[in-house]
Amino acid sequence: MTLETHDRAQFTAMENGTQEDWMKIASHFGPFAANGGKRVLDHLKLLDGDYGGFPVDRLQHSLQTATRAHRDGRDDDYVVMALIHDIGDTLGAYNHPDIAAAIIKPFVSEELHWITAQHGIFQGYYFFHYLGMDRDLRENFRGHPHFQACAEFCEKYDQSAFDPAYDSAPLSFFEPMVMKLFERPKQSLYARALDDAA
Known part of the structure; x- marks a missing residue:
């Protein structure tokens, strides 16, 4: 969709922006941000059929x-975090977390953000x-308040989620949760300011 001028x-440079310019930008921010959940769901679909050598594709995982x-x-919130924890696989081969x-980050607790990041x-x-690496690298985080929560996420849900016979719920089952979570940030002052201005 092309906007009228x-x-x-x-x-042409932000330093020359006016109040009117920024009100126009803010008026577009709200509707765009409100569709964040849909964009996340669309990006998850890119994982479909991408096995990377694993027993199941990245979407099924x-x-x-x-x-x-x-x-x-x-x-x-936890379930959506579990759903999108590997969403970066298609973009960041070396830093998907x-x-x-x-x-x-703007939508979940500090603990859920930390689990996702680590x-x-x-x-x-x-x-x-x-692979010739140190399996105990996580020990560098021993003593962190969220260490056990992250270890539990990996043990109970992540490392065990490669079973081709497992009866996973379809993406449509999670859609309402995703849409609700991404409706409004909990932590972003920038997003709130733009949302309020709109």
């Missing part, structure tokens, strides 16, 4: 991780030694 800011968490009684953590190192406990 009068619906867009007129500056994500669905299985989230389904296991849901069936274990975890709250919706950072991508997922950045996406989810799950790659904690998951390494189960396979790093097969």
Whole structure:
């Protein structure tokens, strides 16, 4: 969709922006931000069919991780974190946890953000030694308040979510949870300011 010129800011450098320019930008922010959940769901679909050598594709792994968490009684925020923990796989081969953590940060507790950001190192406990790496790298975080929560996420839901026979819920089952979580940030002052201005 192309916006008419009068619906867009007129500056060519931010330092020349005006109140009117920024009100125009803010008026577009709200509707765009409100569709964040849909964009997350669309990006998750990119994991479909991408096996990377694993027994299940990356989407099925994500669905299985989230389904296991849901069936274990975890709250919706936790389940959505479990669903998108590997969403960065298609963009960041070397730092996928950072991508997922950045996406989810404004919407979840500090603990869930930390689990997302560190799950790659904690998951390494189960396979790093097969690749000539130190499986105990997670011990560098021993004593952190969220150490046990991250270890538990990997043990109960992440490392065990590669079963081709597991009856995972479909992505549509998680859609309401995703849409609700990404409706309004809990932590971003920048997002709140733009949302309020709109």
